[in-house]
Amino acid sequence: MKIYLKQLFLGVATAAVLYGCSPQKTEEVVEETVAETKTPTLTLLWETADSLFTNESVLFDDATGTIYVSNIEGQDPLQKDGKGSIAIISKEGKILNPAWVTGLDAPKGMAISKGKLYVTNIDELVEIDIASAQVSNTWKVEGAEFLNDVAAHNGTIYFTDMNTGKVHSYADGAIATVSEGHASINGIAVSADGTIFGLDGSGLKKWNADGTATVINSNVTGGDGLVILGDGNFIASRWQGEIWFANDSTQTLMLDTKAAESNTADIGYNAAEKIVYVPTFFKNKVAAYKLDY
Numbered sequence: 001m002k003i004y005l006k007q008l009f010l011g012v013a014t015a016a017v018l019y020g021c022s023p024q025k026t027e028e029v030v031e032e033t034v035a036e037t038k039t040p041t042l043t044l045l046w047e048t049a050d051s052l053f054t055n056e057s058v059l060f061d062d063a064t065g066t067i068y069v070s071n072i073e074g075q076d077p078l079q080k081d082g083k084g085s086i087a088i089i090s091k092e093g094k095i096l097n098p099a100w101v102t103g104l105d106a107p108k109g110m111a112i113s114k115g116k117l118y119v120t121n122i123d124e125l126v127e128i129d130i131a132s133a134q135v136s137n138t139w140k141v142e143g144a145e146f147l148n149d150v151a152a153h154n155g156t157i158y159f160t161d162m163n164t165g166k167v168h169s170y171a172d173g174a175i176a177t178v179s180e181g182h183a184s185i186n187g188i189a190v191s192a193d194g195t196i197f198g199l200d201g202s203g204l205k206k207w208n209a210d211g212t213a214t215v216i217n218s219n220v221t222g223g224d225g226l227v228i229l230g231d232g233n234f235i236a237s238r239w240q241g242e243i244w245f246a247n248d249s250t251q252t253l254m255l256d257t258k259a260a261e262s263n264t265a266d267i268g269y270n271a272a273e274k275i276v277y278v279p280t281f282f283k284n285k286v287a288a289y290k291l292d293y
Helices: 002-021 023-036
Strands: 041-047 055-060 067-071 084-089 095-104 107-113 116-121 124-129 134-140 147-153 156-161 166-171 174-179 188-190 196-200 203-207 213-217 226-230 233-238 242-246 251-256 268-270 275-279 286-292
Touching (some): 041 251, 084 116, 116 147, 116 156, 147 188, 196 226
Antiparallel strands (some): 041 286, 084 095, 107 116, 156 166, 166 174, 196 203, 268 275
């Protein structure tokens, strides 16, 4: 009987030791599962003073850390009044120069290429020399009605016309129409491999090599600003006051400011620090949010 009890005790002790080792693997599996299903979020970091009048677009320059803000400075996004401007703010939310470039009409989307800042201005594309802060060229776009967002890739500037449903390009002094038939198209972005993505009435879409476009998310419709995160993920803003995290199968509403009547127009993005810059339009300020996903 003593021998039996001793064997029984040794068996129980061994089982306890083996059991004590197993929870570590279980915890690791749980941690990995949680990480895979994490809900994307935006956390407010700061807001500028409310003196960036009718700010429509924010652009973060990865090369210099400069943040540009386009200001319509009026109620009408189609009025040619010469009141529009480009401001510069700091990464801490201070307005460094509220009138870096002035004399525009209703500036909207922006993109940088080869030392120039390109801005849509109702029916024209404006080129600003960054070093001198002077308008260096202006191109009228035939038939344009409501030029909006802008993206750059390898020296080519792509921009949308929300009213005509067209995507235009500029390269080597010439304006061309890349694609058309996209109702209410606004946000546009180009990936590192040159694939064009856009937001229109049908949703989030991408352009194929043959020039056709495929909708990859039909739920995020009528978007304004578009950011490519990589790995098939995107951030899309809706002017009314929504910011979405989206891919080809899901979408998550990360920010809803409609109740506060705070718009979320053409967003900018600091990829290194995962910060989204939101122009609030009629609230006249830019808000910065930390992205966690």
